[in-house]
Amino acid sequence: MFSFYLAHEYWFAAAQLSLAMLGMGATLTLKDFKGVFKTPKAFTIGMGLQLLLVPLVAFLFIAISGAAAGVLIGLALLAAIPGGTVSNIFTYMAKGNIVLSIAITAITTIGCLITTPIVLNLLISQHMPADFVMPVGRIAFEICLFLLVPLVIGMAVYSKFPKYAAKISKLGIYGSIFIIAIIVIGSAGAGRLDLGTFGTSNILIILAFALALLALSVSVPKLLRLPTEDGAAIQIEVTVRNTNLGLLLNASLFPVGHPLGGTVLMMLLLYGAIMLLLGAGLIAYNRRVHRQAH
DSSP: OHHHHHHTHHHHHHHHHHHHHHHHHTTOOGGGGGHHHHSHHHHHHHHHIIIIIHHHHHHHHHHHHOOOHHHHHHHHHHHHSOBOHHHHHHHHHTTOOHHHHHHHHHHHHHHHHHHHHHHHHHHHGGGSOTTOOOOHHHHHHHHIIIIIHHHHHHHHHHHHOHHHHHHHHHHHHHHHHHHHHHHHHHHHHTTOOOHHHHOHHHHHHHHHHHHHHHHHHHHHHHHTTOOHHHHHHHHHHHHSBOHHHHHHHHHHHSOTTOTTHHHHHHHHHHHHHHHHHHHHHHHHHHHHHHHHHO
16 A cells, blocks of 8 residues: 555645645635735735745755755745645634735745745755756646646636535545545655654754744734734734645655655645644634734
8 A cells, every 4th residue: 555655646746736726716716816905015015924034034944954955955845835725714713814815825826836946946956966957847837737727727616606616625625635644644654754763853943943934924914013814814824834735846856765755745744733733823812812802
């Protein structure tokens, strides 16, 4: 069973991303993008954090941590990917500005066709093996095929067949979660997930990175005096990354057997677990703030 998983890891990653984006698309309409015009200040701040400050934080960690190449590449991947579908759900639960959350997620998701290869190339090209060439074209193609196409299909379903959209959205999201579970089980069974080998210092690096993003996302909206609902959306958008896309890019860049792939996979899965815990904390915090304000 585990050998079957290893032989088809790339397609498992592609399927889980496609299902997640199909599920997200089935909740979106073109009207949701008008959230950009309703909250231009908050949207600009959110986009600035996602596209500029998050990569800057990753750059600082890469520059000063002295960690192994796989860890640094994992940090770069996390910085290069946008927020995911989970961020919209968490924002709703946190009583945040869901329109702003959807707008930032949608625009950064579409924009990552261009931004992800650029950020990866800037952050990690010097940490890759000497004979490695960043496959910018292939990354862009895979983002288009497995992320943007399912997103557009989901939006088309919502537009043309709205009564089926909710079921398709749940099917896509739950299907993606199921495949992620397969990826975790398959990787663990094949010996690719070994916390002992990964090391305590690397666990602390990924935890520190997650906490740095959390601190950034909480402090900047407060300093710029954004409404609490906007702040909640931005906090969650910055902290909750689209690790689905990260898993696909890892499987594409580092096929099974590559010495860096296992470490990068550990980084992505550990961040995924940490971000869920931090997201739960943000939900509880912002719900309390919302009750106090109302």
